[in-house]
Amino acid sequence: MIRAVNLTKRFGPLLAVDRISFEVERGGVVGVLGPNGAGKTTTIRILTCFQPATSGSASIAGFDVINDSMEVRRRVGYLPESTPLYPEMRVREYLDFRGRLRAMSHADRRDAIRRVADRCWLGDFIDRPINQLSKGMKQRVGLADAIMHSPEVVILDEPTIGLDPRQIRETRNLIRELGEHHTILLCTHILPEVEQTCSRTIILAAGRIVASGSPQQLRDQLSAKARVVAEVQGPEEGEVKTSAAQIDGVQSVEVSSSNGWIRVAIQPKPDRDVREELFRLTTAKGWTLRELRREGATLEDFFIQVVAKQQGQQEGQPVLDTQGGDHA
Amino acid sequence: MHNIVTMARRELGAYFLSPIAYAVAAVFLFSTGLAFGLGTFRNGAESSLRPLFEFWVVMILVFVLPMLTMRLLSEEFRAGTIETLMTLPISEVEVVLGKFFGAFVFYLVLLATLLLYPILMSIYGPLDVQLLICNYLGLLLLGALYIAAGLFFSACTNHQIIAVLLSFALLALMTFAAEGLAQQVEGWPRAVLQHLSVRMHFANFVRGMLEVNHLVFFLTTCGAFLFLTVKRLEMRRWQ
Known part of the structure; x- marks a missing residue:
């Protein structure tokens, strides 16, 4: 469903993403985990056609992000990190505007807004201007926008930031549910989020993939420890x-x-x-x-170990992969 | 086409929901009203709207239109909404044209208020409708050019203030300074400056003359600014 081959992105002298390759199958929630500045957001921006890669290629549902950009954008729902919204619009207006630009019919938009309002708990403030909403409410509006057109791929960048504990749990449940029908790429630096929602995890550090596998597999690598x-x-x-x-x-x-x-x-x-x-x-x-x-070792131990290792040795091969058992 | 209309509607809606647009409209109405009331509509004055259209309205637009266009793209950059927008199935051309027409329709509303003055004048004497239509055509083209230039500068920066200042500077230069500067130089620079002089082209419309070359000047210059805006927007992705 999602395929990246040797993705590289440079910002001047800064190498933000360094020859990343990975593949994500249809269905399920895949977590992209990494410390701040690891290249998570840059990778996601390449996949969502917002920024082109310096080299390498990426495709979603078989469509290349550069050559078939419009096809990719039709199939992706995206929630960026800071949840940018138009403050002067009302929530319903905003969702309707976004639905129009996605070429949804009037009836489709009406049904979709009703459906996502229910799923993302927008009921109380669907007719309020966005600038009156709290951070958590805005986050839910962004999430509703990302899933309203039932995209094949949903890409979420830090979706639970700014939510209260109850909303965090509900959002994680929602993400898990969505994973049954959609392919979800969940970008986060919150470890429990990955452990609770993801069927697979890709760990990034300093622009490279340092480990990937299911949370269980990653933990198992450490259980000997x-x-x-x-x-x-x-x-x-x-x-x-x-x-x-x-x-x-x-x-x-x-x-x-x-x-x-x-x-x-x-x-x-x-x-x-x-x-x-x-x-x-x-x-x-x-x-x-x-x-x-x-x-027992936790994913956190694993994470800290691989990230520390990667930062200690910027050069060289990835420190870990699920096949190799050599992680000492 | 569908996307352009959707974009334009959103921009227009944003104008009516933001205090800036009302402030801009108030400034426009007040200053044109002042120019009309003190300059044209008084005892002993020539019964003509020409000074109003030829000088005052143009000068007011040089200051008013950049205030309308400054937020169009720079606000999207600053708030980060450009990211959610450009990851939708919509092209740069559609975004730029949608924003252009959104501002242009708001400009039409401003222009409509100017109709009050010819109506007032018609009480005192016959109205030259053909001349009025020609004046309005000129104002439409002038406004389109100013909006396209303002949109371009809005695409150049995240700061609305910088966008508005650059737009003022360029529009003032093209509208008022180009003619005077042309007198200071010889040869081809003079020809270029004279050709770029917006007031020279606009003056023909005010006098009631419809000539193709002036029409072409406005359309091509406006098109050039829109083209540059699209390129600027495309370029941002690569930075």
Whole structure:
């Protein structure tokens, strides 16, 4: 549905997007994740025909963004980052204006406005001027505009910014629902958003793709790194540390004390789980054990790791991909 | 065509919803009214609208029309709405023409108010309808040129103030200064400056003369500014 091949965008000396290639299948929500300035918005602007790439090509539904720009624009609904709207218009007028420019008939526009007003909760302020709306309301107007013509592809740039927690949850549900019938590219730097809504994630940093895969796949790459954490009471820190380090499969041990309890954090060797051994150790020694758990890696850990790595080494190959297991 | 009408309707709607347009209309009505009341409509004055149309209205338009056109594109750039607009299936040409006609229709409303003066004059003497039509044709062409030039400068900057100042400068130069400057130089620069002198071309319409070359001047210059606006808009995408 969406296809990018070696996309590159330069702004003078600044390389905003550096040879990005990816492909998105029909249906589902694909998250584009990255720190600020990673090239997310630039990539999206190329896909929506707003800015041409310096080199490389992109197509949506088989239409090239340069040569068949109008066909692409007909098939895309786009919510830009700052949700630009015409402040003097009323919400209904605005949606009607946008529908006209999308060549929708009068009846289609009327039905579509009713439908999106319902889906994006515009009911209360559909006849109010846009300059009287709060940031969250404007955001919903922008979202309604992006989906009113039932586009094949919906591209959303930071759609939940400025919404209150309840609206954020509702918007994420809406995005998930939309993903059943449309292909959605969701650009964000909010990790839980990706974990909750996306079937696949592309992580950008410094203009390049540093990882891609489902949130689960990305987490799995780190799960080998999950730590085992225990809290024990009784002996001294040094004794705990040496005893724990002797367990088979332990790579490194950190201990710290607080309120008379010693916290042991064990980094096992890859694909090893040392919880049972640790439990046996505590019972054999007669220590009191009040907590024993495996600390799974989160997408956030993964994100911070790959982004930090990319920023540390601007040159060279992508740090990670889902096929390669070499992420040490 | 459909898109041009939609764009033009939106621009026209934006005028009637914004205080600037009312302020501009008020300035236009007040200043033309002043020129008519003090200059033309008094005892002993020649029963002619020529001074009003030939000088006063033109001068007022040089200042009023850039205020109408300044927001057309620069406002879209500043607010970022250009991004939502240019990702719709609409071409640069349609956007530019739509905005041009939106402003032009508002200008027609302003021009219609000027009809009050010939009506007042007709109470005191017969009205030369043919001359009036010729004057109005000239004003339509003049306004089209001014709006196209203002639209071009609006496409050049995100700042409405810069757009309006550049438009003032160019229009004042073309309208009032070109003739005088032409006297200072020789050879081809003189010919160019004389040809660009808007007042020289416009004067013929005020005198009731319809000549093709003056018609062509207005249409081509207006077209050239619209063409440059389209190119400017296309260029922005590559920056």
